[in-house]
Amino acid sequence: MISKGKSILNETKLMNCGMRCTVIEDNNSQDISVKFEDGTIKNHCSRSSFRRGNISNPSLGRGKANSIKYSILGETRVMNNGMRCTVIEDNNSKDISVKFEDGYIKKTNRFDFYRGKVANPNYVKGSVLGQSAVMKCGMKCTVIEDNNSKDISVKFEDGTIVEHIRRDYFRVRTIANPSLGKNYTRLLNASIKGESKVMKSGMKCTVIEDLGKTKITVQFEDGTIKENCSRDSYFKGSIIHPLLGRGYAYSKKNSILGQTKLMKCGMKCTVIEDNSADDITVRFEDGTIVKHKIRHAFQHRGIMNPNLINISSMPQRLVFYFIKQYFSDAVQNYRPDWLKNEETNINMELDIWIPSKKIGIEYDGVVWHKEENPRSLKKAQLIQNRNEIEKVITILEKGAFVHKSPKHINIQLESTSDRKQSKTFLEEMEKAINNILIILGINKKIEITDDILDKLYCLDVVKVYSQNLIRGENDLETLRPDLAEEWDYEKNKFLPSDITCGSGKKVWWICSKCGYSWLRSIQGRARYGSGCPDCARNVQRKRVVNIESGKVYKSITAAAKELNIKRDNISYCCKGLRDTAGGYHWKFVE
Numbered sequence: 001m002i003s004k005g006k007s008i009l010n011e012t013k014l015m016n017c018g019m020r021c022t023v024i025e026d027n028n029s030q031d032i033s034v035k036f037e038d039g040t041i042k043n044h045c046s047r048s049s050f051r052r053g054n055i056s057n058p059s060l061g062r063g064k065a066n067s068i069k070y071s072i073l074g075e076t077r078v079m080n081n082g083m084r085c086t087v088i089e090d091n092n093s094k095d096i097s098v099k100f101e102d103g104y105i106k107k108t109n110r111f112d113f114y115r116g117k118v119a120n121p122n123y124v125k126g127s128v129l130g131q132s133a134v135m136k137c138g139m140k141c142t143v144i145e146d147n148n149s150k151d152i153s154v155k156f157e158d159g160t161i162v163e164h165i166r167r168d169y170f171r172v173r174t175i176a177n178p179s180l181g182k183n184y185t186r187l188l189n190a191s192i193k194g195e196s197k198v199m200k201s202g203m204k205c206t207v208i209e210d211l212g213k214t215k216i217t218v219q220f221e222d223g224t225i226k227e228n229c230s231r232d233s234y235f236k237g238s239i240i241h242p243l244l245g246r247g248y249a250y251s252k253k254n255s256i257l258g259q260t261k262l263m264k265c266g267m268k269c270t271v272i273e274d275n276s277a278d279d280i281t282v283r284f285e286d287g288t289i290v291k292h293k294i295r296h297a298f299q300h301r302g303i304m305n306p307n308l309i310n311i312s313s314m315p316q317r318l319v320f321y322f323i324k325q326y327f328s329d330a331v332q333n334y335r336p337d338w339l340k341n342e343e344t345n346i347n348m349e350l351d352i353w354i355p356s357k358k359i360g361i362e363y364d365g366v367v368w369h370k371e372e373n374p375r376s377l378k379k380a381q382l383i384q385n386r387n388e389i390e391k392v393i394t395i396l397e398k399g400a401f402v403h404k405s406p407k408h409i410n411i412q413l414e415s416t417s418d419r420k421q422s423k424t425f426l427e428e429m430e431k432a433i434n435n436i437l438i439i440l441g442i443n444k445k446i447e448i449t450d451d452i453l454d455k456l457y458c459l460d461v462v463k464v465y466s467q468n469l470i471r472g473e474n475d476l477e478t479l480r481p482d483l484a485e486e487w488d489y490e491k492n493k494f495l496p497s498d499i500t501c502g503s504g505k506k507v508w509w510i511c512s513k514c515g516y517s518w519l520r521s522i523q524g525r526a527r528y529g530s531g532c533p534d535c536a537r538n539v540q541r542k543r544v545v546n547i548e549s550g551k552v553y554k555s556i557t558a559a560a561k562e563l564n565i566k567r568d569n570i571s572y573c574c575k576g577l578r579d580t581a582g583g584y585h586w587k588f589v590e
């Protein structure tokens, strides 16, 4: 039996042969007639071949059809001789016409066009037309005509034109400007002592001695001196810095200084220093600075913010957590202008700053603060001398360097934040924080509970479960706001924006309909669509009615069992996702 199906009369579609056709008759799925745009009519085609675009125009023939399909009419390419040409006619793969930029038209084939092999007789082999170079007389000239290797014309920058000269004279830069007259020789021999020029590497250098064509001495802006250079290489800007080497120029060229990118850890960072491909410095949006990274890592978004993953920042977070409860104006990683390091031009940082008290709090881990260094000394001096700050309270790990001044208050721990010492370390920290609160005039005692630790560590979850997290792009909150709405903020120690939508981590959910709380992986909900188990059970407990027989069953399960029908099918019927189950219509009994 031939199915009648739905008529596609009057539908128009582009066929694979490259021509559009319209259905002008539709008898059944196996018998339609189409009319191509050139008027050709084809009968007895099938609807499916129309849908697939498989009806070919009989007047085109197979070759012509392909030709139209692959036509490159209008395409432009640069030929191997450097001249641009455009396809102005395309009959088939072996017969096309191209037009060059100088107006010359040539018949050729697609293959030669693609390989750039279409020749133009107007093209002069080895032409230097349009090229510019500084001649040895010291003046730049441009080739304004190139007839052949023995006949070119150049124009100097002072307007002087020299005609009918050999091309290779231009190449070796020996075309002299006649208007310079006798000066030519003088110029050639004139000393360039005292002149300055920026080299291609981006570094400026000055000629400090000129003893002849190949015996000049230059000094780079950083003071480095290079002897026995040639005037030529000076003019060309190609004198290489002896210490930085050839790579420097390349390095400069590829600098990514100032670029900002979102790293995979979910934080944006900006390149604030670019010394070379394997030495860049970045600053994260929270102010964290990471040094000695490679460009590749930045370009592939692989630089991690150590604050997100490093346990060493944990003591600071801990102190800040309690300080913030009593001083709401407190901030972390504060970099005021008055802490500017004149040498690096970067503001130094206070771990915690309480503006209302003008007091800074520092945590000095032994790993970073084993001994005095110029920077920490500078910082200590600035703190002593500036009126913006009253006091700095420093918690020192066992073994860390101690700064002493009237403004420094030091609290020394008997341990370090090393994981192995965590138990005593937390006790020590508790004492230290209570100490600070007393200094700040707060008469309350704090306690570091497991709950607080969990909360402070929550950021680390980012690292463990969602290596590829990009907030605003692939986190749960962004991709599935509907699921984020059921996020249990009490029981989960991190946020729906802290984890990717595809994460396999089990988290707590609260049903927005019934308030039921359950544990389920993010993936399980986002990908497999699992919902509230309590609501699901309730659905199963609902009574259903068989509309045909009118019989009411106490649950879907009961109905399914009695009539030997699939339970899911009845459930789909009740939800309106399916017409019948077991040949019957079904409905929930409200």
Ligand SMILES: [Zn+2]
Binding pocket: 511, 512, 513, 514, 515, 516, 532, 533, 534, 535, 536
């Ligand atoms: Zn529910």
